[in-house]
Amino acid sequence: MPAISLTINGRAHGPIEVRADLSMNDFLREVLGLTGTKFGCGAAQCLSCAVIVDAGDGTSATMPTCVIAATDFDGKAIRTVEGHAKDGALTPLQQSFISHFAFQCGYCTPGFLNEGQVLLERLEKAPIPRAELERTVTEALDGHLCRCSGYVKYHEAVRDVILADPGRFLT
Ligand code: FES
Numbered sequence: 415m416p417a418i419s420l421t422i423n424g425r426a427h428g429p430i431e432v433r434a435d436l437s438m439n440d441f442l443r444e445v446l447g448l449t450g451t452k453f454g455c456g457a458a459q460c461l462s463c464a465v466i467v468d469a470g471d472g473t474s475a476t477m478p479t480c481v482i483a484a485t486d487f488d489g490k491a492i493r494t495v496e497g498h499a500k501d502g503a504l505t506p507l508q509q510s511f512i513s514h515f516a517f518q519c520g521y522c523t524p525g526f527l528n529e530g531q532v533l534l535e536r537l538e539k540a541p542i543p544r545a546e547l548e549r550t551v552t553e554a555l556d557g558h559l560c561r562c563s564g565y566v567k568y569h570e571a572v573r574d575v576i577l578a579d580p581g582r583f584l585t
């Protein structure tokens with residue numbers, strides 16, 4: 415069996431032997447017990463299973479885990495929903511999700527949270543004009559499906575974190 419090593423939420427894991435056909439979703443949930451990452455459609459259509467992948471150049475992007483083998487994450491640094499809060503302190507985005515009551519069943523929430531966090535970090539490095547904010551948030555969250563139809567609340571939760579600190583995210 416192949417063995418993989420990777421960093422998850424800043425902690426090194428591995429080498430761990432995995433079946434070649436084991437999905438990253440099953441690796442996180444069944445092998446490591448990180449069940450915050452959800453399994454929805456299983457077909458790369460809903461992004462409830464998305465995690466953050468941190469590239470070596472300092473950029474980050476979300477990636478689904480349901481249709482990608484764990485072996486494809488060998489050597490990567492990723493973040494899951496479990497990695498957002500630090501010492502029990504929620505991030506501004508997590509607090510905004512709660513104050514907006516952005517989620518209902520919560521099944522899609524880890525994916526939206528990871529996507530929103532990637533957007534915040536991107537805007538911190540490359541702020542945008544206020545006039546582009548609504549479109550930018552819409553485009554960032556596009557592709558994440560919520561069966562409870564919480565799209566507006568998620569949008570508002572992400573947008574309001576940005577508006578609360580305009581000098582950090584907006585030009
Ligand atoms: S469960 Fe992975 S995209 Fe839906």
Ligand code: FES
Nearest residue numbers: 518519560561562
């Ligand atoms: S809150 Fe239920 S699927 Fe989004």
